[in-house]
Amino acid sequence: MSARILLCLLLPLMVACSNTETPPPNARANNLLNDGVFEPVSGLPTPQQVFELPPGVAQSLRREFERHKMAPGNNELAHAWLAQYLRASEGGFRYQDNVTRIAADTFYDRAGNCMSLVVLAAAMADALGVSIDFQDVLVQPTWDRQGDFYLINGHVNLRLLPPEKVNVFHLDGPILIDFLPERALRGYDKVRIDRRMLLAMFYNNLAAEALVNGDHNRAYGLIRLSLEHSTVFVPALNTLAILYRYHQREDLAETVYREALKIEPENMTTLYNLALILSSQDRLDEWAKIHKVLELARIRNPYYYYDMAEQALSEHEYQLAVSWYLRALEKADYRHEFYFGLSQAYWASGNTLKAKQSMEKAMALSRDNDNKLRYQAKLNAMASH
Known part of the structure; x- marks a missing residue:
């Protein structure tokens, strides 16, 4: 078996969340964290900063839309105007793999991964009072590798919604914001997720990127933020366990993997990483049971x-x-x-x-x-x- 660590890295979304609402943090998740293993870090983005536009941009955006509305015969709704302003699927947003940014950092160069696009679009929608839906798109996962890590990339996007008014029908329905054209996403199931889950995914993205770059203290701080927003997001638990393994705390890592398997008993990433621990400790009977499952799944990995x-x-x-x-x-x-x-x-x-x-x-x-x-x-x- 390969000695490489399999990391389920959220760029932007690795594993579908079966719930539309994120349960609040619980005491069990706190028990999985061990602050004594890592040094505290500062400068981590707060949830407010994640969705915050640069100073003055929100006001400028609102003024620009108001001027647009003043044109004779112009009845365009805010969500339709914003979609055209972003032009994400028409080259208005440049895709950059493995780059997750807060809205303010994404605003000026309009570049990043699809999580960055979702965060930027959500921040602009918030400024204009436009309602939104976050979506997990259940595409076939794409594989990448950086150093010792396998990365599995999924996909999220966002819909801009028309205003809801009683007895009013809008010709402009929900508008998809995605750097991929809508036709490319036809046939894929989508799961609506809430803002708390999106933040859990966002912080896990940043944590995984920090882990790949070798900044373990920052990665741990970001995983702590991820788990504050969702205790059922298994990729975040996997990232936490990998961090523990890098610090020779296989006891803590195994506890996290076991907890993750209670949430998703057949999660291949978790099973693979747990098997590495069992193998290193010569717990061969336990390893063999997991290995049988993994051998069937390994052929899916390019x-x-x-x-x-x-x-x-x-x-x-x-x-x-x-x-x-x-x-x-x-x-x-x-x-x-x-x-x-x-x-x-x-x-x-x-x-x-x-x-x-x-x-x-x-x-x-x-x-x-x-x-x-x-x-x-x-x-x-x-x-x-």
Whole structure:
């Protein structure tokens, strides 16, 4: 079994919440926290700061809408005007993976992940008095990896609602705010979530990003904030347990995992991480029971095939590496590093045409300029041969 830690990172949403309302924090969640393991940190965003626009922006937004309404024959409602102002699905918001921001930081450059977009849109809607719905979109999870962490990315968005008035029918119904066009989301189930749950997700996002960056004290402070808003959000509990493991407190981590399994008994992330603890402690009977479940689930993880491909490539088994890379791409054809590895395997096995095609695909999929330059250099080198 791989020694890597599987982290269910909320960018923006990993696991569907089955409740539309978030239960209040309880004493049990407080018992899972152990402040003595970490140093306190300052400067964590408060819930008010998460949804707070820069100074003067709310007033400016209201004035701009009032001027718009004064145009002759203009009856546009506030939620429709705001949707056009954001233009999220028309290029008005630039997607940046693994970047979660408060509204004020997102406002000026209109960039971030979809959690950042939801927070910004909610802050603007609050300024205009527009009602909103937060939605968990049950898309197929997308996989990423940073260092020792597997990251599973889900999706949230927001709907701007027309004003509710008795005996008044509005032609403009709810309007979806998402950097993805609405047609791309058809067929996916959606779960309405409240603001408390969204904040739990937001803080877990920040905590997971801090954990990846090695700032464990900040990550713990953010997880504490997440659990203050929801005690049933399992990804936050997983993040907390991983933090404990990094600090050699496997006893605390196991307690958290056991509590998480009471909420979601078949959560694969929790089972995987608990199995790592059981294996390290030679508790093999308990490990074997969990391992049977995990073996069936492992084949869903594209990085399982990617790791096998990387190993085959390092051992100069190029045709085998091609086969493993292709299987990884069957699960996740959006990962540029899979195509990069496939290109290397094709090149080493003498298939120059497919090597170039795979490198071009890797370059097209990458959002990172450094990777693009690296892939372009590889293409230039291929062209010279």
